Amino acid sequence: MSTDESTSNVDADAEPEPEPSVVDDLHTDEWESEMQALLEDGDYDAELGLEMAKDAQRLVAGELDEADFYERYHEAVIDEFGVDDRPIAEAIEDADGDRDRFMKSLEELENGELDRREAMKKMGAAGLFLGLGTWATKENAEGGPDAASVAGDGEQGEGKQYGMVIDLEKCDGCLACVVACSQENNTSAGANWMYVFTYEDGHQEEENYLVRTCQHCSDAPCEKVCPTTARHKRTEDGLVLTDYDVCIGCRYCQVACPYGVNYFQWGEPDTPESELDYDHVYDGRDRRVDSRPPKGVMGKCTMCPSRQDGKMGEDKVGTTACEDACSMDAIHFGDMNDDESDPNQYLEQVREENPNDREDYPNRAGDTVSTFRLLEELGTDPNVVFVGNEPGPNAKQVEGPVKYEEIGEVDRRKEVLDDGTFAGGVSP
Amino acid sequence: MSTDTDTPSEADILRPIRSTSKAYYALLAVVSVAIGLFLVGWGLQLRDGMIVTNLADWGSGGGVTWGLYIGAFIWWVGIAHGGIILSAAVRLLGMDRYKPVARLAELLTIAGLTAAGLYIIIHVGRPDRIVTSILLNYNETIHTSPLVWDVTVITLYFVMTATYLGLTLRYDITRLRDQLPDRFEPLYRLMTIGYTEKEDEVVERMVWWLALGIIILAPLLLHGGVIPWLFALIPSMPGWFGAIQGPQFLTIALTSAIGGVLIISYAFRKAYGWDHIITDDVFRGLLLWLGFFSLLFLWLQLQQIMSGVFAAPIDQTYATDAKLSHPVYWIAMGLVATTLAYIFAQTLRPSLFSLRRSVLAGGLILTATLLEKIFFVVEGLMYPTFGLYDAVPGSYFPSVIEMISIVGTIGIVTLFFMVVAKVVPVVELHAIEEHGDHDHEGDGEREYEFDDATEEPTDDHTTEANPEVNA
Ligand code: SF4
Ligand code: SF4
Ligand code: SF4
Numbered sequence: 077m078s079t080d081e082s083t084s085n086v087d088a089d090a091e092p093e094p095e096p097s098v099v100d101d102l103h104t105d106e107w108e109s110e111m112q113a114l115l116e117d118g119d120y121d122a123e124l125g126l127e128m129a130k131d132a133q134r135l136v137a138g139e140l141d142e143a144d145f146y147e148r149y150h151e152a153v154i155d156e157f158g159v160d161d162r163p164i165a166e167a168i169e170d171a172d173g174d175r176d177r178f179m180k181s182l183e184e185l186e187n188g189e190l191d192r193r194e195a196m197k198k199m200g201a202a203g204l205f206l207g208l209g210t211w212a213t214k215e216n217a218e219g220g221p222d223a224a225s226v227a228g229d230g231e232q233g234e235g236k237q238y239g240m241v242i243d244l245e246k247c248d249g250c251l252a253c254v255v256a257c258s259q260e261n262n263t264s265a266g267a268n269w270m271y272v273f274t275y276e277d278g279h280q281e282e283e284n285y286l287v288r289t290c291q292h293c294s295d296a297p298c299e300k301v302c303p304t305t306a307r308h309k310r311t312e313d314g315l316v317l318t319d320y321d322v323c324i325g326c327r328y329c330q331v332a333c334p335y336g337v338n339y340f341q342w343g344e345p346d347t348p349e350s351e352l353d354y355d356h357v358y359d360g361r362d363r364r365v366d367s368r369p370p371k372g373v374m375g376k377c378t379m380c381p382s383r384q385d386g387k388m389g390e391d392k393v394g395t396t397a398c399e400d401a402c403s404m405d406a407i408h409f410g411d412m413n414d415d416e417s418d419p420n421q422y423l424e425q426v427r428e429e430n431p432n433d434r435e436d437y438p439n440r441a442g443d444t445v446s447t448f449r450l451l452e453e454l455g456t457d458p459n460v461v462f463v464g465n466e467p468g469p470n471a472k473q474v475e476g477p478v479k480y481e482e483i484g485e486v487d488r489r490k491e492v493l494d495d496g497t498f499a500g501g502v503s504p
Numbered sequence: 505m506s507t508d509t510d511t512p513s514e515a516d517i518l519r520p521i522r523s524t525s526k527a528y529y530a531l532l533a534v535v536s537v538a539i540g541l542f543l544v545g546w547g548l549q550l551r552d553g554m555i556v557t558n559l560a561d562w563g564s565g566g567g568v569t570w571g572l573y574i575g576a577f578i579w580w581v582g583i584a585h586g587g588i589i590l591s592a593a594v595r596l597l598g599m600d601r602y603k604p605v606a607r608l609a610e611l612l613t614i615a616g617l618t619a620a621g622l623y624i625i626i627h628v629g630r631p632d633r634i635v636t637s638i639l640l641n642y643n644e645t646i647h648t649s650p651l652v653w654d655v656t657v658i659t660l661y662f663v664m665t666a667t668y669l670g671l672t673l674r675y676d677i678t679r680l681r682d683q684l685p686d687r688f689e690p691l692y693r694l695m696t697i698g699y700t701e702k703e704d705e706v707v708e709r710m711v712w713w714l715a716l717g718i719i720i721l722a723p724l725l726l727h728g729g730v731i732p733w734l735f736a737l738i739p740s741m742p743g744w745f746g747a748i749q750g751p752q753f754l755t756i757a758l759t760s761a762i763g764g765v766l767i768i769s770y771a772f773r774k775a776y777g778w779d780h781i782i783t784d785d786v787f788r789g790l791l792l793w794l795g796f797f798s799l800l801f802l803w804l805q806l807q808q809i810m811s812g813v814f815a816a817p818i819d820q821t822y823a824t825d826a827k828l829s830h831p832v833y834w835i836a837m838g839l840v841a842t843t844l845a846y847i848f849a850q851t852l853r854p855s856l857f858s859l860r861r862s863v864l865a866g867g868l869i870l871t872a873t874l875l876e877k878i879f880f881v882v883e884g885l886m887y888p889t890f891g892l893y894d895a896v897p898g899s900y901f902p903s904v905i906e907m908i909s910i911v912g913t914i915g916i917v918t919l920f921f922m923v924v925a926k927v928v929p930v931v932e933l934h935a936i937e938e939h940g941d942h943d944h945e946g947d948g949e950r951e952y953e954f955d956d957a958t959e960e961p962t963d964d965h966t967t968e969a970n971p972e973v974n975a
Contacts, residue, residue, distance in 0.1 A: 325629020334740030336563025343555030372629030496555035
């Protein structure tokens with residue numbers, strides 16, 4: 077959906093339209109179908125939800141008063157969900173409080189500042205909030221994100237969003253990706269932008285792997301806390317990068333990132349500046365965000381922006397060094413918002429290969445593939461989707477089939493850093 | 505009701521400016537060495553990078569990325585709150601008993617904030633970029649970065665306190681001008697530029713409002729706000745996350761602030777024989793406040809322990825268990841508890857009170873809060889929610905360079921007091937005027953009337969100038 081359409085729907089030059097028509101304008105077919113899609117993912121009555129969402133908008137816009145709203149839906153909600161335990165007056169009050177914000181959103185919409193989807197999301201939110209909160213909780217309780225919302229059906233947002241689908245069941249822990257990344261980026265010893273865990277979880281016999289890059293979160297806490305905007309999300313493709321020329325090295329991003337993917341440049345980098353390739357260091361915008369960071373600033377997996385920008389040759393666009401190195405074909409990099417992209421195609425293929433018995437058990441999910449995003453509950457909206465087992469809270473890392481030291485890498489970086497500590501480090 | 509028979513005089517408060525003892529030079533030498541060592545350490549850090557510290561990456565790296573520098577940063581901001589408490593007591597609540605130490609406390613605010621600011625600079629990997637990178641992107645980052653909020657509020661707090669101090673100093677400098685050394689003449693002239701007696705009344709009111717502003721800003725927004733929010737807003741670090749950090753940080757800050765004021769007051773009283781100015785009463789009162797805040801400190805710890813051990817989520821249980829099994833935590837809590845026990849005892853049995861002991865109490869509290877702050881920062885980073893890494897929890901023990909920074913910043917703060925005491929009076933003229941035999945007519949302009957019952961009626965805010973002191 078385009079923003080043009082939304083601006084044409086709301087005439088920017090005219091006097092502010094009276095609220096009813098503004099709300100009506102928002103009830104486009106598109107909105108309905110999107111809401112419908114959203115609602116149909118749940119087990120509950122989609123029509124009821126849609127009606128409710130619409131009326132919630134009216135309520136917020138002042139077209140409908142709360143008593144009416146209550147009357148209209150109280151019964152239905154009880155029928156559908158069994159309870160209507162949320163004090164509706166309180167819910168409506170909340171919605172009322174949102175009124176100013178709602179009007180502001182409308183203004184922004186008129187000015188084209190806000191994309192249409194976001195506006196709809198916000199306004200539809202009132203409906204979802206009132207009626208479907210129950211549903212949302214239920215879905216989560218049922219165990220993780222469902223297949224469709226995990227990747228690839230366009231629910232993730234507008235525009236390009238690079239990310240990965242990593243098939244942990246294919247990974248054999250060879251660490252080739254770790255080596256490839258460190259060679260490509262000339263990272264210092266132990267700065268493992270790519271890191272592969274081998275772990276045990278409870279009584280599981282088999283060996284589990286977790287292949288950890290930066291998750292290039294859509295709601296990245298590292299970006300939020302950065303006091304300088306050095307840590308930023310590229311608008312063109314959603315990569316989360318660090319501008320090495322702006323970063324002051326406060327390390328707040330490292331503190332705020334839940335995954336521990338950041339590696340600070342504590343001392344002089346192992347590879348001197350002179351040995352770096354200019355084309356690799358600067359991305360297509362000519363900002364210094366790729367390759368290893370200089371002394372005193374933060375580094376982490378970049379998802380290879382100079383490749384994506386075509387600076388490393390056309391054939392490398394849409395690839396990453398770690399992906400190239402993986403002979404097990406476990407890593408799939410690409411646009412998570414594009415159904416046709418490599419990661420989404422791969423996911424679809426895996427799902428097709430593992431169908432569920434829906435003939436005998438029509439209630440079962442379409443396939444038996446387990447997918448997850450790491451620590452999704454923290455609200456970071458990560459863009460790496462894993463196929464395979466998710467490590468539980470008591471999972472413990474164990475020695476893998478190939479040790480970091482065996483392939484010339486360092487696992488625990490502190491051991492190397494201690495050599496530089498003044499008067500010797502203490503590593504109890 | 506002052507038990508001292510001596511009446512404090514102008515000569516008393518001018519003593520630090522007029523006379524310089526051998527001990528002063530000795531201290532100066534010690535302080536210079538401390539600062540010198542610190543500068544050497546910092547120089548090495550600038551040359552070689554942050555690698556000279558014992559910090560490292562958390563996660564696969566096996567370290568923690570924030571440590572002593574950040575802990576000490578919070579500690580100094582906490583100490584800086586001494587100015588607030590005393591100003592609140594004196595200017596807003598009219599507890600005139602603390603007037604003699606009010607300016608010392610305000611100076612401690614300036615010095616403490618300076619040390620804290622310095623810690624931000626030495627903490628980062630590229631200090632040369634701080635100004636450009638932060639200022640040029642300020643309009644964007646101010647919306648989401650707690651670190652930018654901190655820098656903002658601290659700057660505001662610094663400016664307000666400095667203005668406030670500057671305004672109150674004008675009064676004194678004008679009146680004592682003839683007795684102040686000529687070599688600082690340009691400075692005095694600058695500080696008293698455009699001064700007329702008419703401004704006293706206006707300034708008095710401005711100072712009151714400024715004090716009110718600072719008192720609201722500093723505890724509620726700074727140490728009960730943006731400083732704890734640096735940590736409390738990070739959901740992936742269970743040792744930090746949560747609403748309790750605001751009140752907890754504030755109580756810790758207030759205990760360390762009083763600790764700082766106790767020590768500074770004692771030092772000046774000893775050095776310049778100000779027994780009749782900074783009386784025992786002042787120390788007794790400060791001790792009571794210290795006891796009160798220490799109690800809150802421990803009580804809030806109890807809250808965290810209870811919610812962390814009873815039926816907490818797994819990540820929080822790990823974090824709490826780790827905290828409870830670390831000796832540093834118990835040392836810090838033990839120091840606070842000991843101080844509290846002493847204060848309680850000396851309230852019941854006044855004979856247990858002594859100056860030395862109260863200063864010791866201040867010292868213990870300062871040690872406890874420094875340990876607690878560093879421990880809090882490090883421990884939080886050691887037990888993240890995502891603990892799959894074998895290298896989590898990591899290890900950390902501050903390197904020599906990191907530890908020297910504490911000595912260095914204490915040196916800088918001491919030096920600051922030593923220099924300031926040579927230039928301007930560190931006890932307000934108002935504080936001795938009230939002991940003096942000046943006119944007791946009410947001026948009808950009082951902003952606050954609260955007189956501590958134990959004190960003689962005072963006519964403190966001399967909106968009318970005292971004729972004899974009028975230059
Ligand atoms: S994984 Fe961490 S560093 Fe990467 S975008 Fe998310 S929060 Fe930022
Ligand atoms: S270390 Fe650099 S990128 Fe990270 S938060 Fe600080 S300034 Fe931003
Ligand atoms: S995407 Fe690029 S930077 Fe990230 S781990 Fe792979 S090779 Fe390294």
